[in-house]
Amino acid sequence: MKDYFKYFDKFTFVLLLALVVIGIFLIFSAGHSTHETNYLKQTAWMLFSLLVFFAVFSLKIDFIFRKAFAAYLALLVILALQITVGGTISRTRSWFRLWGIGLQFSEFVKVPLALYLAKMLTEFETMGPRAFGKAIAIILVPVALIVLQPDMGVSFILCAFIPLVILMRKIKPAVLVVSVLMVALSGSIGWHMVLKPYQKDRIVSFLNPMKYKTSIGYHVIQSKIAIGSGGLAGKGYLKGSQSKYQFLPARHTDFIVSVIGEEFGFVFTSILFFIYFLVFYRQFRFNFRNDEEFYFVFLFNGIILFQFLINVFMAIGFFPVLGISLPFVSYGGSSLLSLFVGEAVIFRIKINNYLP
């Protein structure tokens, strides 16, 4: 037990907690003018997530990898059930109400999928067309189910596993060319058959926000105004007019970066980014006993980094608005829980090197 405490990565853990606490303060500010109590819910979710974190942390790493496929399958079943009989929250079926608590199962797919992919990458000696095809299929089945819900944000994030897999393992060029063609094909099918008009609008408005200034480009412009008007030191906590007077859309979720940008300015926004940098830097540095551990850490960190980048780029108009939250900071219990489960696995892998 003493060793557990000694070798536990306390610094990274404190950084993660700092992100969540900063998030709660920002969620409070975002909902202040409209008297929302999301910050309380997020605090409760944080406490629950920490409990789960330590529970997962205490498990044996082999056990975790063994159960990954079962968890993956179970989630696929739940997602499929949701599509057929699920409830409806804000025109998507991705939410599931359980004892009054909204659960977004699509968020939970990340960890089992990363674990199972890591196992697969370890099993296959070389990445031939068969192996690569299997990896793609494992990724695309949940992606397809989540697209149908529809939850574009999460499915987009999960798609990032594909380039990560390619980066992890050298793939034959011919296989890559074929897959790029398939992506292009599915992209055009997706555009014409899957994407809802409002989702297409978002992508179109990203390409030319000023043209859609008052309609669909509105979000990005208001977000940039919020961040830009924050200046060096910000307008002060609870004093951001863009946030307070509700010009910022989805302030507590997708555009929470704009809240900190407006109220705390460049200095504190940079500090927030620096915390992320330190977390990623530390979590990419570790020792491992089994290749699947290496693959998992890179896949899971890669996904979080990707989500972070897309969210920040979205807020400054570098990327279309897709409904992707800022990991650890944005409001959202399911996302927070999923992230802490994944982090628990990483913390476990890191500590294993020091334990007998």
Added chain:
Amino acid sequence: MYLSKRKLSTEFVKRAAVVSTVFLVVIFTVILVAFWSIQIVHNEAYSRLAMRNITRVVELPAPRGLVVDRSGMVLAENKINFTLYLIRENVADLGKAIRLSSFFSGKSMADIRQIIEKFRKFAGFYRIPIKSNLPRSTVIFIQSRQDEFPEFEIGLEPSRTYPLGEHAAHVLGYISEISEAELNAGSPGVYNLGDYVGRSGIEKQYEAFLKGVKGSQTVIKNSIEKVQQVHAGISPEIGDTVVLSMDLQLQEFIEKLLAGENGAVGVLDLKSGGVLALVSRPSFDPEIFSREIGQVEWQAISNDPLNPLQDKFLQGLYSPGSVFKIVMALAGLQERLVTPATTTFCSGSQVFYDREFHCWNTGGHGAMNLFPALQNSCNIYFYNLGKRMDIDTIARYSRLLGLGGPSGIDLPNENTGLVPDSAWKMETSHQRWFPGETISVAIGHGSMNVTPVQMLRLISTVALRGRMPKLHLLQRIERRGQVVMESVPEFFRVPIDQENFELVIEGLYRVVNSGGTGWAAMVPGLDICGKTGTSQIIAKDNPRYNLLSKEKRFMPNSWFVSFAPRGNPRLAVVVMVENGGDAGAIAAPLAAQIYKKFFANERLF
């Protein structure tokens, strides 16, 4: 002591660590540079946009100034008016907003669409006025459900009201909404779409004084335009009070006298040049224009054959008829063509230039000089005078006495009338003037036409023996109790000898007091001098004259121009009754009643 199952080469793991670190450094540098650019480099621009998001400068309309008569009776004032506004940027569903606008305002959806289209160039937060004078029940309905209708706003504004209704409507004029074209033509900043401006009468003439000074207020609004904070602003200033020389009591008395007739009456205070009454019939209710006139009402009023919107006193064009004999007499005397002793024999008709001309008295007046000629309005006397004068001389004296040009009264849209002369004939019909035409003009017929206000100025000039008054309706303009503008009596000398005026006045005195054509205007104890004029609508030699002249619309127009008292002239009255028939019987008695009313109440003036 762990059991390693590692197969990945150390080299690969190291490279992964290096690549991930380099990637992190690069990507975080990109993010920091992007945020630096937005937050530091472009901070000012974005701060301005953030300010513009929440602050709105709201214009506060100014109440229009009051218009009062000489004794302070209110002729035009303001009342509270609820206006329904649509704010386009709060509209979620335009179709629904148009349906609701139509439901609240009672206007058709096409009309609503037209209104919105008119404001298309305006910012999304601009309040588009959908309907003014909203009923109170609608106001309460919308305000109690404001959360359901974020796109609507109820404005509380002053609106124009005329407590007297149709009385003095032509003097006051009316106001109506400014058009897009006028806004583009005018200097920016003064008016905005949705503002009302004076269109006629005093409302137009003194628009600059009446409109007041708009106020403004800065408010902080949230994204759905709900006001969060109101900053102190500039209060609007009410427009100036316009005090008219008009006497409401006399005005209303004359309007009642003229009931059922069409025509115009003007009464002038000869001491000041101030108009005491100015009546034009039929009249209209000027408030319908400030009430946002509907298509139906507009059609009705503008297609009315009696043209109630026209101020007949300033714009009605009529033959002067025998009233013109005053000008002829003055010209003849001044040109030394006649003296009071010059006599002409009237046998009822006479041939000039191979054409027979008639006197109205077919039996003839016998031999007569200037005085009985005026008294009996003998045509033959003035035909002969006309024959001895050329048309250009007649035209010159007409213009000297104010015909053929604007009277200069302080009301807009005055007609100038027409004084024909040889140059005019050449210009319009490329023909020289025929001496035969002069004969008709000599008794005020032919192509000559005049407005009643010109006649008022003419008779006033005669009354004042050649001192032509400047006519005005304005007495003074007051701003917060201080007089900022005041009319002073102004008179211009007409180059006609004073004794010639005295001679003509003797004739005009006889018209009323010695059994002349205007005998019906006689008021015992008051020396009224006047001249009748019965101007034919159809010529007597028209083959169907006897048939048509029975119809009201072909009956002659009746003039009576007059002043009193003779020695120390105080009042000038011009009466013009359209299709009134014989002037002596119709117009003259009306004038008598006006004099009686005025002098009975004279202590009031």
